Amino acid sequence: MKYTNADICELIAELEGFNDKLPKEDFNVSEWYGFINSFQQTAYFKVCQGADKNGTGKYNFYKNKFKKNQIFIIIKDGENFCYREADFSDFDNTQSPKIAIDKNELNNFKHLNWDECVIEQINATNVVYNRICNRKEQVDKKAIQALLNREYKKCHYCGIDKGIIDELNNAAKNNKSLPWHHIDGLTKRITRMTLEVEQLNPNGGYVKGNIEWACSWCNNAKTDTFTEAEFKNIACGINIAWNERLKQIGSNSKVIFPWQNQVKCSK
CATH class of the missing domain: 3.30.40.220 (Herpes Virus-1)
Structure with a gap:
Protein backbone atom coordinates (compact mmCIF):
# COMPACT_ATOMS: atom_id res chain seq x y z
CA MET A 1 0.00 0.00 0.00
CA LYS A 2 1.03 3.63 -0.38
CA TYR A 3 1.77 5.60 2.75
CA THR A 4 3.65 8.80 3.44
CA ASN A 5 6.39 9.78 5.86
CA ALA A 6 3.76 11.82 7.68
CA ASP A 7 1.70 8.64 8.16
CA ILE A 8 4.69 6.82 9.69
CA CYS A 9 5.44 9.79 11.95
CA GLU A 10 1.83 9.84 13.11
CA LEU A 11 1.88 6.14 13.94
CA ILE A 12 5.01 6.50 16.08
CA ALA A 13 3.80 9.77 17.60
CA GLU A 14 0.70 7.96 18.86
CA LEU A 15 2.87 5.20 20.35
CA GLU A 16 4.80 7.89 22.23
CA GLY A 17 1.63 9.58 23.50
CA PHE A 18 1.52 12.47 21.03
CA ASN A 19 -1.97 11.94 19.66
CA ASP A 20 -2.83 15.23 17.98
CA LYS A 21 -1.31 17.00 15.01
CA LEU A 22 -0.12 20.57 15.36
CA PRO A 23 -2.06 23.14 13.32
CA LYS A 24 -1.37 23.01 9.60
CA GLU A 25 0.99 26.01 9.60
CA ASP A 26 3.22 24.36 12.26
CA PHE A 27 2.81 20.69 11.32
CA ASN A 28 5.46 20.32 8.61
CA VAL A 29 8.83 22.01 9.19
CA SER A 30 11.25 20.73 6.53
CA GLU A 31 9.54 17.30 6.79
CA TRP A 32 9.79 17.27 10.58
CA TYR A 33 6.17 16.54 11.52
CA GLY A 34 4.82 18.03 14.74
CA PHE A 35 2.43 16.48 17.26
CA ILE A 36 1.18 17.42 20.72
CA ASN A 37 0.34 15.31 23.79
CA SER A 38 -2.26 15.68 26.55
CA PHE A 39 0.18 17.84 28.56
CA GLN A 40 0.40 20.27 25.62
CA GLN A 41 3.99 19.23 25.01
CA THR A 42 5.21 19.28 21.42
CA ALA A 43 7.46 16.80 19.64
CA TYR A 44 8.62 16.58 16.04
CA PHE A 45 9.24 13.34 14.14
CA LYS A 46 11.17 12.70 10.94
CA VAL A 47 11.73 9.65 8.71
CA CYS A 48 14.92 8.76 6.86
CA GLN A 49 14.03 6.27 4.12
CA GLY A 50 17.57 5.12 3.35
CA ALA A 51 21.28 5.46 4.05
CA ASP A 52 23.43 8.13 2.45
CA LYS A 53 24.50 7.06 -1.06
CA ASN A 54 27.67 9.15 -1.02
CA GLY A 55 29.75 6.41 0.57
CA THR A 56 29.23 7.08 4.27
CA GLY A 57 26.39 4.59 4.67
CA LYS A 58 24.91 6.81 7.38
CA TYR A 59 21.30 7.79 7.94
CA ASN A 60 21.22 11.59 7.96
CA PHE A 61 18.68 13.92 9.58
CA TYR A 62 19.19 17.55 8.60
CA LYS A 63 18.10 20.38 10.85
CA ASN A 64 17.40 22.85 8.01
CA LYS A 65 15.12 25.58 9.42
CA PHE A 66 13.95 23.40 12.29
CA LYS A 67 14.01 25.13 15.69
CA LYS A 68 14.79 23.55 19.03
CA ASN A 69 12.17 21.08 20.23
CA GLN A 70 11.68 17.52 21.44
CA ILE A 71 12.52 15.27 18.49
CA PHE A 72 12.28 11.64 17.38
CA ILE A 73 14.24 10.19 14.48
CA ILE A 74 12.84 7.28 12.46
CA ILE A 75 14.83 5.05 10.11
CA LYS A 76 13.58 2.65 7.47
CA ASP A 77 15.90 -0.37 7.55
CA GLY A 78 14.88 -2.68 4.72
CA GLU A 79 11.18 -3.30 5.28
CA ASN A 80 11.35 -2.38 8.96
CA PHE A 81 11.19 0.88 10.85
CA CYS A 82 13.07 1.73 14.02
CA TYR A 83 13.19 4.95 16.02
CA ARG A 84 14.48 6.71 19.10
CA GLU A 85 14.21 10.04 20.80
CA ALA A 86 17.08 12.37 19.93
CA ASP A 87 18.41 15.59 21.40
CA PHE A 88 18.99 18.90 19.71
CA SER A 89 22.61 18.73 20.85
CA ASP A 90 22.97 15.66 18.58
CA PHE A 91 23.09 17.95 15.54
CA ASP A 92 26.71 18.51 14.52
CA ASN A 93 28.21 21.94 13.95
CA THR A 94 28.77 21.64 10.21
CA GLN A 95 27.48 24.14 7.67
CA SER A 96 24.39 21.95 7.19
CA PRO A 97 23.79 20.63 10.72
CA LYS A 98 22.70 17.01 10.78
CA ILE A 99 22.38 13.94 12.96
CA ALA A 100 24.24 11.04 11.31
CA ILE A 101 23.40 7.48 12.39
CA ASP A 102 25.51 4.39 11.64
CA LYS A 103 23.70 1.17 10.79
CA ASN A 104 25.27 -0.59 13.80
CA GLU A 105 23.56 1.94 16.07
CA LEU A 106 20.11 0.66 15.07
CA ASN A 107 20.31 -2.12 17.67
CA ASN A 108 19.78 0.59 20.27
CA PHE A 109 16.65 1.88 18.56
CA LYS A 110 13.07 0.88 19.32
CA HIS A 111 11.76 -1.38 16.58
CA LEU A 112 8.27 -0.72 15.31
CA ASN A 113 5.85 -3.65 15.36
CA TRP A 114 4.35 -3.08 11.94
CA ASP A 115 0.57 -3.25 11.76
CA GLU A 116 -0.71 -2.92 8.20
CA CYS A 117 -4.28 -2.31 9.37
CA VAL A 118 -3.26 0.56 11.63
CA ILE A 119 -1.14 2.31 9.00
CA GLU A 120 -3.90 1.84 6.41
CA GLN A 121 -6.34 3.48 8.80
CA ILE A 122 -3.97 6.39 9.44
CA ASN A 123 -3.35 6.81 5.71
CA ALA A 124 -7.06 6.68 4.84
CA THR A 125 -7.88 9.26 7.50
CA ASN A 126 -5.08 11.57 6.34
CA VAL A 127 -6.16 11.35 2.70
CA VAL A 128 -9.66 12.55 3.63
CA TYR A 129 -8.41 15.04 6.22
CA ASN A 130 -5.85 16.61 3.88
CA ARG A 131 -8.46 16.94 1.15
CA ILE A 132 -10.77 18.85 3.49
CA CYS A 133 -8.39 20.84 5.69
CA ASN A 134 -7.57 23.38 2.98
Whole structure:
Protein backbone atom coordinates (compact mmCIF):
# COMPACT_ATOMS: atom_id res chain seq x y z
CA MET A 1 0.00 0.00 0.00
CA LYS A 2 1.03 3.63 -0.38
CA TYR A 3 1.77 5.60 2.75
CA THR A 4 3.65 8.80 3.44
CA ASN A 5 6.39 9.78 5.86
CA ALA A 6 3.76 11.82 7.68
CA ASP A 7 1.70 8.64 8.16
CA ILE A 8 4.69 6.82 9.69
CA CYS A 9 5.44 9.79 11.95
CA GLU A 10 1.83 9.84 13.11
CA LEU A 11 1.88 6.14 13.94
CA ILE A 12 5.01 6.50 16.08
CA ALA A 13 3.80 9.77 17.60
CA GLU A 14 0.70 7.96 18.86
CA LEU A 15 2.87 5.20 20.35
CA GLU A 16 4.80 7.89 22.23
CA GLY A 17 1.63 9.58 23.50
CA PHE A 18 1.52 12.47 21.03
CA ASN A 19 -1.97 11.94 19.66
CA ASP A 20 -2.83 15.23 17.98
CA LYS A 21 -1.31 17.00 15.01
CA LEU A 22 -0.12 20.57 15.36
CA PRO A 23 -2.06 23.14 13.32
CA LYS A 24 -1.37 23.01 9.60
CA GLU A 25 0.99 26.01 9.60
CA ASP A 26 3.22 24.36 12.26
CA PHE A 27 2.81 20.69 11.32
CA ASN A 28 5.46 20.32 8.61
CA VAL A 29 8.83 22.01 9.19
CA SER A 30 11.25 20.73 6.53
CA GLU A 31 9.54 17.30 6.79
CA TRP A 32 9.79 17.27 10.58
CA TYR A 33 6.17 16.54 11.52
CA GLY A 34 4.82 18.03 14.74
CA PHE A 35 2.43 16.48 17.26
CA ILE A 36 1.18 17.42 20.72
CA ASN A 37 0.34 15.31 23.79
CA SER A 38 -2.26 15.68 26.55
CA PHE A 39 0.18 17.84 28.56
CA GLN A 40 0.40 20.27 25.62
CA GLN A 41 3.99 19.23 25.01
CA THR A 42 5.21 19.28 21.42
CA ALA A 43 7.46 16.80 19.64
CA TYR A 44 8.62 16.58 16.04
CA PHE A 45 9.24 13.34 14.14
CA LYS A 46 11.17 12.70 10.94
CA VAL A 47 11.73 9.65 8.71
CA CYS A 48 14.92 8.76 6.86
CA GLN A 49 14.03 6.27 4.12
CA GLY A 50 17.57 5.12 3.35
CA ALA A 51 21.28 5.46 4.05
CA ASP A 52 23.43 8.13 2.45
CA LYS A 53 24.50 7.06 -1.06
CA ASN A 54 27.67 9.15 -1.02
CA GLY A 55 29.75 6.41 0.57
CA THR A 56 29.23 7.08 4.27
CA GLY A 57 26.39 4.59 4.67
CA LYS A 58 24.91 6.81 7.38
CA TYR A 59 21.30 7.79 7.94
CA ASN A 60 21.22 11.59 7.96
CA PHE A 61 18.68 13.92 9.58
CA TYR A 62 19.19 17.55 8.60
CA LYS A 63 18.10 20.38 10.85
CA ASN A 64 17.40 22.85 8.01
CA LYS A 65 15.12 25.58 9.42
CA PHE A 66 13.95 23.40 12.29
CA LYS A 67 14.01 25.13 15.69
CA LYS A 68 14.79 23.55 19.03
CA ASN A 69 12.17 21.08 20.23
CA GLN A 70 11.68 17.52 21.44
CA ILE A 71 12.52 15.27 18.49
CA PHE A 72 12.28 11.64 17.38
CA ILE A 73 14.24 10.19 14.48
CA ILE A 74 12.84 7.28 12.46
CA ILE A 75 14.83 5.05 10.11
CA LYS A 76 13.58 2.65 7.47
CA ASP A 77 15.90 -0.37 7.55
CA GLY A 78 14.88 -2.68 4.72
CA GLU A 79 11.18 -3.30 5.28
CA ASN A 80 11.35 -2.38 8.96
CA PHE A 81 11.19 0.88 10.85
CA CYS A 82 13.07 1.73 14.02
CA TYR A 83 13.19 4.95 16.02
CA ARG A 84 14.48 6.71 19.10
CA GLU A 85 14.21 10.04 20.80
CA ALA A 86 17.08 12.37 19.93
CA ASP A 87 18.41 15.59 21.40
CA PHE A 88 18.99 18.90 19.71
CA SER A 89 22.61 18.73 20.85
CA ASP A 90 22.97 15.66 18.58
CA PHE A 91 23.09 17.95 15.54
CA ASP A 92 26.71 18.51 14.52
CA ASN A 93 28.21 21.94 13.95
CA THR A 94 28.77 21.64 10.21
CA GLN A 95 27.48 24.14 7.67
CA SER A 96 24.39 21.95 7.19
CA PRO A 97 23.79 20.63 10.72
CA LYS A 98 22.70 17.01 10.78
CA ILE A 99 22.38 13.94 12.96
CA ALA A 100 24.24 11.04 11.31
CA ILE A 101 23.40 7.48 12.39
CA ASP A 102 25.51 4.39 11.64
CA LYS A 103 23.70 1.17 10.79
CA ASN A 104 25.27 -0.59 13.80
CA GLU A 105 23.56 1.94 16.07
CA LEU A 106 20.11 0.66 15.07
CA ASN A 107 20.31 -2.12 17.67
CA ASN A 108 19.78 0.59 20.27
CA PHE A 109 16.65 1.88 18.56
CA LYS A 110 13.07 0.88 19.32
CA HIS A 111 11.76 -1.38 16.58
CA LEU A 112 8.27 -0.72 15.31
CA ASN A 113 5.85 -3.65 15.36
CA TRP A 114 4.35 -3.08 11.94
CA ASP A 115 0.57 -3.25 11.76
CA GLU A 116 -0.71 -2.92 8.20
CA CYS A 117 -4.28 -2.31 9.37
CA VAL A 118 -3.26 0.56 11.63
CA ILE A 119 -1.14 2.31 9.00
CA GLU A 120 -3.90 1.84 6.41
CA GLN A 121 -6.34 3.48 8.80
CA ILE A 122 -3.97 6.39 9.44
CA ASN A 123 -3.35 6.81 5.71
CA ALA A 124 -7.06 6.68 4.84
CA THR A 125 -7.88 9.26 7.50
CA ASN A 126 -5.08 11.57 6.34
CA VAL A 127 -6.16 11.35 2.70
CA VAL A 128 -9.66 12.55 3.63
CA TYR A 129 -8.41 15.04 6.22
CA ASN A 130 -5.85 16.61 3.88
CA ARG A 131 -8.46 16.94 1.15
CA ILE A 132 -10.77 18.85 3.49
CA CYS A 133 -8.39 20.84 5.69
CA ASN A 134 -7.57 23.38 2.98
CA ARG A 135 -11.10 24.68 3.30
CA LYS A 136 -12.14 27.41 5.71
CA GLU A 137 -14.46 25.19 7.76
CA GLN A 138 -13.47 23.73 11.11
CA VAL A 139 -12.11 20.20 10.63
CA ASP A 140 -11.93 17.62 13.44
CA LYS A 141 -9.64 14.77 12.42
CA LYS A 142 -10.90 12.44 15.16
CA ALA A 143 -14.47 12.88 13.94
CA ILE A 144 -13.36 11.93 10.42
CA GLN A 145 -11.51 8.89 11.75
CA ALA A 146 -14.63 7.74 13.65
CA LEU A 147 -16.66 8.07 10.45
CA LEU A 148 -14.10 6.03 8.50
CA ASN A 149 -14.21 3.31 11.15
CA ARG A 150 -17.92 2.66 10.67
CA GLU A 151 -18.50 -0.93 9.65
CA TYR A 152 -21.31 -0.16 7.18
CA LYS A 153 -21.07 2.95 5.04
CA LYS A 154 -23.96 4.28 2.97
CA CYS A 155 -25.23 7.64 1.77
CA HIS A 156 -26.93 9.43 4.64
CA TYR A 157 -29.47 10.94 2.25
CA CYS A 158 -30.47 8.47 -0.49
CA GLY A 159 -29.19 5.27 1.16
CA ILE A 160 -26.93 3.94 -1.61
CA ASP A 161 -23.73 2.11 -0.61
CA LYS A 162 -20.46 1.57 -2.47
CA GLY A 163 -21.41 -1.96 -3.53
CA ILE A 164 -24.52 -0.79 -5.37
CA ILE A 165 -22.64 2.17 -6.86
CA ASP A 166 -20.17 -0.33 -8.31
CA GLU A 167 -22.99 -2.59 -9.54
CA LEU A 168 -24.72 0.25 -11.38
CA ASN A 169 -21.44 1.60 -12.68
CA ASN A 170 -20.50 -1.76 -14.22
CA ALA A 171 -23.93 -2.01 -15.82
CA ALA A 172 -23.62 1.51 -17.25
CA LYS A 173 -20.30 0.61 -18.88
CA ASN A 174 -21.15 -2.88 -20.14
CA ASN A 175 -24.85 -2.85 -21.09
CA LYS A 176 -25.22 -0.86 -24.32
CA SER A 177 -29.00 -1.27 -24.34
CA LEU A 178 -29.42 0.93 -21.26
CA PRO A 179 -30.53 4.54 -21.87
CA TRP A 180 -27.91 5.59 -19.31
CA HIS A 181 -25.10 3.54 -20.90
CA HIS A 182 -21.76 5.32 -21.08
CA ILE A 183 -18.25 4.03 -21.67
CA ASP A 184 -17.08 5.80 -18.49
CA GLY A 185 -19.90 4.41 -16.35
CA LEU A 186 -22.20 6.46 -14.13
CA THR A 187 -20.06 9.59 -14.43
CA LYS A 188 -17.00 10.74 -16.34
CA ARG A 189 -15.52 11.89 -13.03
CA ILE A 190 -14.19 8.56 -11.79
CA THR A 191 -12.96 9.96 -8.47
CA ARG A 192 -16.53 10.94 -7.61
CA MET A 193 -17.89 7.40 -7.94
CA THR A 194 -17.79 6.84 -4.21
CA LEU A 195 -18.96 8.07 -0.82
CA GLU A 196 -17.72 11.40 0.49
CA VAL A 197 -17.61 13.15 3.87
CA GLU A 198 -20.52 15.58 4.03
CA GLN A 199 -21.58 18.33 6.43
CA LEU A 200 -25.19 18.03 7.60
CA ASN A 201 -25.27 21.73 8.39
CA PRO A 202 -23.30 23.36 5.56
CA ASN A 203 -21.98 25.98 7.97
CA GLY A 204 -21.32 23.68 10.93
CA GLY A 205 -17.84 22.41 10.11
CA TYR A 206 -16.43 18.90 9.75
CA VAL A 207 -16.93 18.03 13.40
CA LYS A 208 -18.56 15.29 15.49
CA GLY A 209 -22.32 15.28 15.03
CA ASN A 210 -22.19 17.26 11.80
CA ILE A 211 -20.57 14.84 9.33
CA GLU A 212 -21.97 11.81 7.54
CA TRP A 213 -21.28 9.77 4.43
CA ALA A 214 -22.94 11.01 1.24
CA CYS A 215 -22.73 9.75 -2.32
CA SER A 216 -21.19 12.30 -4.65
CA TRP A 217 -24.53 12.78 -6.42
CA CYS A 218 -26.33 13.81 -3.22
CA ASN A 219 -23.30 15.79 -2.07
CA ASN A 220 -23.16 17.74 -5.33
CA ALA A 221 -26.91 18.35 -5.37
CA LYS A 222 -27.05 19.51 -1.75
CA THR A 223 -24.10 21.90 -2.23
CA ASP A 224 -23.63 24.28 0.70
CA THR A 225 -27.16 25.63 0.39
CA PHE A 226 -29.63 23.08 1.78
CA THR A 227 -29.93 21.78 5.31
CA GLU A 228 -30.27 18.09 6.09
CA ALA A 229 -34.04 18.40 6.60
CA GLU A 230 -34.56 20.30 3.36
CA PHE A 231 -32.54 17.88 1.28
CA LYS A 232 -34.37 14.71 2.36
CA ASN A 233 -37.14 15.38 -0.18
CA ILE A 234 -34.62 15.75 -2.98
CA ALA A 235 -32.77 12.63 -1.83
CA CYS A 236 -36.00 10.66 -2.10
CA GLY A 237 -36.09 11.35 -5.83
CA ILE A 238 -32.49 10.22 -6.18
CA ASN A 239 -33.33 7.03 -4.26
CA ILE A 240 -36.24 6.30 -6.60
CA ALA A 241 -33.96 6.79 -9.62
CA TRP A 242 -31.38 4.34 -8.23
CA ASN A 243 -34.01 1.67 -7.62
CA GLU A 244 -35.50 2.15 -11.09
CA ARG A 245 -32.06 1.57 -12.58
CA LEU A 246 -31.60 -1.57 -10.48
CA LYS A 247 -34.90 -2.88 -11.88
CA GLN A 248 -33.74 -2.13 -15.43
CA ILE A 249 -30.67 -4.34 -15.02
CA GLY A 250 -32.64 -7.13 -13.33
CA SER A 251 -30.83 -6.75 -10.03
CA ASN A 252 -32.10 -8.12 -6.73
CA SER A 253 -30.39 -5.26 -4.91
CA LYS A 254 -32.40 -2.41 -3.43
CA VAL A 255 -31.41 0.96 -2.05
CA ILE A 256 -33.30 1.41 1.21
CA PHE A 257 -34.36 5.02 1.72
CA PRO A 258 -33.32 6.10 5.24
CA TRP A 259 -36.23 8.52 5.72
CA GLN A 260 -39.24 6.43 4.69
CA ASN A 261 -41.29 7.57 7.68
CA GLN A 262 -40.48 11.24 7.22
CA VAL A 263 -40.75 11.96 3.49
CA LYS A 264 -44.08 11.62 1.70
CA CYS A 265 -42.67 11.00 -1.77
CA SER A 266 -40.97 7.79 -0.62
CA LYS A 267 -42.12 4.61 -2.38
